[in-house]
Amino acid sequence: MGNTWLAQVGRALLLPFFGIGRGIAGNGEQLQLLLTPRSELIKENIRLRVRVEELELEVQRLQEVERENRRLRSLIGWQQQTPWKLKLARVIGRDPSSWWRVVQIDLGEKDGVEKDAPVLTPAGLVGKVGQVDKYFSWVYLIGDPRCRVSVVVEEGPMGIIQNASSATAGIVDLNYLPKSAELRPGQRVFTSGVGGIFPKGIPIGVVIDSEDVELGLYKRARVRLSADISRLEEVWVMIK
Amino acid sequence: MGDDQIKNVYSWAIAVVVPVVCYLEFICELPRRVIGIQPDVLPAVLTWGWLVLGPFSITLLAFWAALCFSGISQNPFLVTFLPIAVFGLWIYRQRGVLLVRNSVTQIVVSGVGAGVVTLGQYILLILSGVKMDVGASLIYQVIVNVVFCAVMGPIFCVFFQYLGIVLVPRKSGQGSFRPDREIRRGRIIC
Numbered sequence: 001m002g003n004t005w006l007a008q009v010g011r012a013l014l015l016p017f018f019g020i021g022r023g024i025a026g027n028g029e030q031l032q033l034l035l036t037p038r039s040e041l042i043k044e045n046i047r048l049r050v051r052v053e054e055l056e057l058e059v060q061r062l063q064e065v066e067r068e069n070r071r072l073r074s075l076i077g078w079q080q081q082t083p084w085k086l087k088l089a090r091v092i093g094r095d096p097s098s099w100w101r102v103v104q105i106d107l108g109e110k111d112g113v114e115k116d117a118p119v120l121t122p123a124g125l126v127g128k129v130g131q132v133d134k135y136f137s138w139v140y141l142i143g144d145p146r147c148r149v150s151v152v153v154e155e156g157p158m159g160i161i162q163n164a165s166s167a168t169a170g171i172v173d174l175n176y177l178p179k180s181a182e183l184r185p186g187q188r189v190f191t192s193g194v195g196g197i198f199p200k201g202i203p204i205g206v207v208i209d210s211e212d213v214e215l216g217l218y219k220r221a222r223v224r225l226s227a228d229i230s231r232l233e234e235v236w237v238m239i240k
Numbered sequence: 241m242g243d244d245q246i247k248n249v250y251s252w253a254i255a256v257v258v259p260v261v262c263y264l265e266f267i268c269e270l271p272r273r274v275i276g277i278q279p280d281v282l283p284a285v286l287t288w289g290w291l292v293l294g295p296f297s298i299t300l301l302a303f304w305a306a307l308c309f310s311g312i313s314q315n316p317f318l319v320t321f322l323p324i325a326v327f328g329l330w331i332y333r334q335r336g337v338l339l340v341r342n343s344v345t346q347i348v349v350s351g352v353g354a355g356v357v358t359l360g361q362y363i364l365l366i367l368s369g370v371k372m373d374v375g376a377s378l379i380y381q382v383i384v385n386v387v388f389c390a391v392m393g394p395i396f397c398v399f400f401q402y403l404g405i406v407l408v409p410r411k412s413g414q415g416s417f418r419p420d421r422e423i424r425r426g427r428i429i430c
Contacts, residue, residue, distance in 0.1 A: 007317065010310035010311025013308055014311045014312060017263040092267070093267045093312060094269070096265040098277040098381045099365070099377075104266075145372065230273065
């Protein structure tokens with residue numbers, strides 16, 4: 001859907017607008033840089049240097065943990081996890097129809113992006129790559145009917161997030177929880193790793209409330225997403 | 241001749257505005273941050289075309305709008321095209337009872353058009369097998385689209401009318417001079 005030749009013609013028609021838009025945005029950023037006082041830039045530079053050093057130490061620690069993890073996995077005969085690389089993408093625009101929760105990013109086939117690649121922000125998962133063109137891709141956000149995520153509630157059961165529960169972005173339905181599940185508001189929700197698309201342990205959000213549905217056959221909970229998907233400007237795409 | 245010329249100007253003007261509006265809907269985040277969703281104002285842009293153009297132009301503009309919209313949306317082409325074209329042609333058939341230059345008519349046509357187009361797209365998506373929720377979010381989307389288009393429709397109509405006045409040279413009217421009533425000096429020679 002949305003990838004027919006007619007859609008491609010439509011995209012080609014709008015390419016000049018994308019070019020103009022990118023040019024204006026670039027000039028705006030340049031202007032902002034020119035207008036920022038030098039003292040402010042020096043302060044920020046010092047702050048970022050400190051942060052880089054902190055992160056370098058953190059990376060060293062995590063590399064050690066990864067080495068240990070790999071060694072332990074090989075000791076107990078578990079399969080090694082596929083290493084993922086992250087690539088930063090800029091959000092170009094968003095599908096105007098409210099029933100699709102889709103954004104377009106400026107990475108495509110030429111950057112190594114593949115269909116179904118997980119997309120996240122530092123706050124948590126935002127969705128997966130749905131369609132890939134040569135120079136850009138469409139990301140199906142959590143809440144879009146085509147982005148189903150198998151998740152696990154902290155100290156609780158597994159369920160499936162399949163669509164948004166309200167007109168406003170940021171709240172989604174967590175379905176198919178066992179009726180015996182005891183859920184408390186504030187419990188954290190992570191990807192379960194089941195399904196093979198999303199790696200295990202990526203934060204999704206927190207439980208707001210829950211209710212029995214389908215005559216008490218199973219439970220449904222509302223989850224507030226950690227990542228603010230209504231204000232996405234830059235996202236990270238996982239590339240194999 | 242003049243009528244055809246002005247209709248051509250309207251068609252071209254609408255055709256130019258459509259991709260601009262599509263692109264703005266694609267990149268503009270402000271409405272989404274304020275009201276939660278992006279209103280679709282394409283019906284408002286097309287209202288003037290529905291009210292004054294012929295069936296061929298209405299269909300062609302619907303095709304063009306759907307083509308541009310397909311470039312920024314996951315909606316299949318036909319899902320966008322059919323409601324716009326069908327409603328436009330229906331308005332064309334009702335034109336005999338509509339005061340096309342009246343603001344109230346433009347508000348009603350634009351608002352109703354927005355509602356019909358949004359609901360039509362939704363129904364077509366469900367018929368094409370997409371699992372969609374029919375609930376509060378749909379009603380909210382319809383209301384927002386209707387309100388925005390009802391407000392924007394007359395504004396676009398005035399804009400296109402103005403373009404027509406500016407871009408089409410008017411034929412000068414006949415003067416009061418009549419050669420048979422010219423007063424000639426001197427004797428009348430029979």
